[in-house]
Amino acid sequence: MPGSMLALAIGSVLSRRLSLALTVLTMALSVALFLSVERLRIAARDSFDGTISGVDVLVGARGGELGLLLYTVFQIGDAAPSMRWSSFEDLAEDDRVEWSVPISLGDSHRGYRVVATTSGFFDHVRTGRDRPLRFAASSGERIDDVGVVVGAWVARDLNYGLGALIEIQHGLASAGDRSHQDSPLPVTGILEPTGTPIDYSVFVSVRAFEALHNGWRGSVPSETALDVLTVDLADPAFTPSLITAVYVGMKSKRRIFQLVEDVEDYGPEPLTAVLPGVTLSQLWVLVGSAEQALQLLAILIVVVALAGQITLLLATLDLRRREIAIYRALGAQPGLIGGLLVLEALVIGLIAAAVGLLFAIVGTGLAGSVLGSVLKLDLGATLLTPSQALALAAFIGVSAASGVPAGLLAYRTSLQDGMRARF
Amino acid sequence: MVIEAEDLQFVRRGGGFSLTLPSFSMAAGEAMAVLGSSGSGKSTLLDLIGGVLRPTAGRLSLFGQDATGLSSTALDRLRGDRMGVIFQEHNVLPFATVRQNVALGVRFSAARRARLTGPVDAEIERLLTLMGLEPAAVLHRHASDLSVGQRQRVAAARALLGAPDLIIADEPTSALDEGNQARFMALLNAARQETGAALLFVTHDPRLVEGFDQVLRLDEPAQSHGEDD
Structure with missing residues (x-):
């Protein structure tokens, strides 16, 4: 995307910074929770297997x-x-x-x-x-x-x-x-x-x-x-x-x-x-169900956060109709407008993943000694295992994909609105 | 010819609104006013000419091309390349600067960028001056900081950037007071004449149609049925 268009996209995002910041924070916390639970789960399993x-x-x-x-x-x-x-x-x-x-x-x-x-x-x-x-x-x-x-x-x-x-x-x-x-x-x-x-x-x-x-x-x-x-x-x-x-x-x-x-x-x-x-x-078959429940819970939290992202994008779409109408009047095609929203969702996902990773690293670093004494677990020094990196990449991908419903709606709205924003 | 419309008809999908337009044409550099009350089909006419709606019947030629045979993508490109649009309100991106707002005029069209006679910043400053704004004072201000009248003039500068063949103005003075209406109209006409663009000006105010080369009236009851958006 040309730099000036990116600057406009950033400007648009910043104009909605409060709602977006809250959404990114929610998503980042869910990512941090997911990564922390994963790290705890892996540590528990490693500790168990390696006893x-x-x-x-x-x-x-x-x-x-x-x-x-x-x-x-x-x-x-x-x-x-x-x-x-x-x-x-x-x-x-x-x-x-x-x-x-x-x-x-x-x-x-x-x-x-x-x-x-x-x-x-x-x-x-x-x-x-x-x-x-x-x-x-x-x-x-x-x-x-x-x-x-x-x-x-x-x-x-x-x-x-x-x-x-x-x-x-x-x-x-x-x-x-x-x-x-x-x-x-x-x-x-x-x-x-x-x-x-x-x-x-x-x-x-x-x-x-x-x-x-x-x-x-x-x-x-x-x-x-x-x-x-x-x-x-x-x-x-x-x-x-x-x-x-x-x-x-x-x-x-x-x-x-x-x-x-x-x-x-x-x-x-x-x-x-x-x-x-x-x-x-x-023995792991007996205690492993707790591990699965923990993993499922962490995944559900991430899903809820992603649903929140979709809700935010859809909710703010109505406020952005004038922006979309201007782009359309200037010759922007509906596909480009839909693509802008997917790009925005991707950027939100990237930021949330990065902030979530940071939270997880800091959080587990601070909680490491407490977990060690309470759960008798060594969380290890690995910040991101390959499976966690894969999960993070999947999160970013799903986050970008969650922009598709908003993108499709923007596409449809831009066709209906034509060159004017209807309020 | 910029526009040639013959027996244009539009029926909204699902019914509820239909519009029958008299045949008309517009030559290059000409100024045409479309006069009609609320719900008479003025906006629909603009969407037909802008290529975001397709006529149900009749023939529409834009810049010598049969618009009814063009794809949606081609119509979007035609609009971006050859038309400048000024809305009634909500014309500018409030979070963007005046410079960014005006520069958007050539963002989606390589043809309009190619028509720039000099650096884009110089052209933006020239058009802002033409529209009665002091570039140094407004260029880097956010559009949300401007008055309604200033925003409309910024929108006009954007519509003129890259020398489009046709300016579509959809009641651009309706949010302005009387004094600003006259000033805006004078500035728009002067700028348009300098660039040589044709003007399709939509209004419900009969006082504003004086001086136009043509006036297309959409008030006849037989022309529209139902509510236009």
Whole structure:
């Protein structure tokens, strides 16, 4: 379009700046909401999918597969150790098994779950797309001794640094007399953020965990508690008798199902074997409807905003009849007049998309830490994913297309009005 | 000839209004007044000549071309290239400057741009002066800041830009007081005569038709039925 015509179009738009600004603001807010919801949804899904990877089989005491996954991986629910240590040893010695890591749960530290395991956990467990666990800070000691490794969020929330001494509470109580208060353990490692429940976990060695519970009978404290810092954890006395679950990595993926069958038929005790990826997918089917509802809601908000744009263009068309009549009298063809309105809708869409993107970036940037603490989600650093960029392009396209009804009406009006604006 | 109309008839789709026009013609540079009361069909006649309406019957020739055989696009082009239009009111874009409003006269027509004898800004200033406006004082003002009389003169300058063969003026003085009416008419006639354009001037006021080469009266009851817009 020649520059002078564009200047006139801009002048026309500016003459309706208040109503247009409100429409653009409404559309921008809807775009921001859509992008933010999308970002939240993707973060939720990534966090969910990436909770655990690199683990081929999850083995625990006989029970529901979903339950085993929930309390071992997502730390939802309460699970006392109930699988024999000997079963773990049998698994570890299996020729098909590349590595195995024991997991014991049941204790906590100031509201955060304690996971008793071995240093193998940090060597083999992955998050996201095969991302290894990395230490943000480490004293260099392996967890197999008395050291404690804390997740990124725990360190941040409780302001822990290396060398901080922490007390493990017995069970999931947050305080009180059921604390293993005689044996505060030093923090020897702090993990980098993963966006998974690992960030909210406190890791100790299974042997230290066993030593802490020396003499305890269920939830009744021991009268002869040990100072874990002074005992020799290599002592066979601190080999756990029971654990909660075992993470297993296979030498060959093709033998996974064979191992699962063998675990299910394991003679010494009834066990359950779970394929984490498959069970995660089953779980997502259950919780995924919320994701779809969220997505649908965001789309509906955008649709309402676009409907508002059409309404505005149609409503202001009547005010623009004199403008259209002048163009027509000067020889402008109806198609050009319709095209002007489509162009105007395109420009509105472009501005709304740009402002909406800006709102989304600023909004999620400001709300990132709140979302992290409330929803335990890492929104990541990606400002615009390819799918979001595609959605934004589609929004601009639909916005331009929404100018078509107004364009068609302007075309028809200009034919009816001829060279005069009829009011 | 600029216009040749023979036995023109127009019946609005769906009925309700019909117009029968006497045969008339207009030569280049001629001034014709169309006199008629409200609803007599004056606006319909202008739409027929402007090419936005098509006659139901009869023959209409514009600038030597049979207008009834032209496509809508060709009629739009013909109007843009060879006609300048002044409305009764709402003549200018209020959000645009005087310069932008006048320059619109050649925006949609390459033929009118080609007829400019010098730079468009110089031509705009010349026409504004012809219409009794001081270019330096009004050129960059928004049209909404002008008086009604000034806006009509800006519209006349726009209609004259690019030397169209025919100026169509649809009751351009109806919103002006008597003194401004006479001044506007004098300025328009002077400017038209300088450019050599023909003038088709529509009015309901018999006092304004004096001095025109022809007067076409649309008051006869047999000529129109129903309400014109």
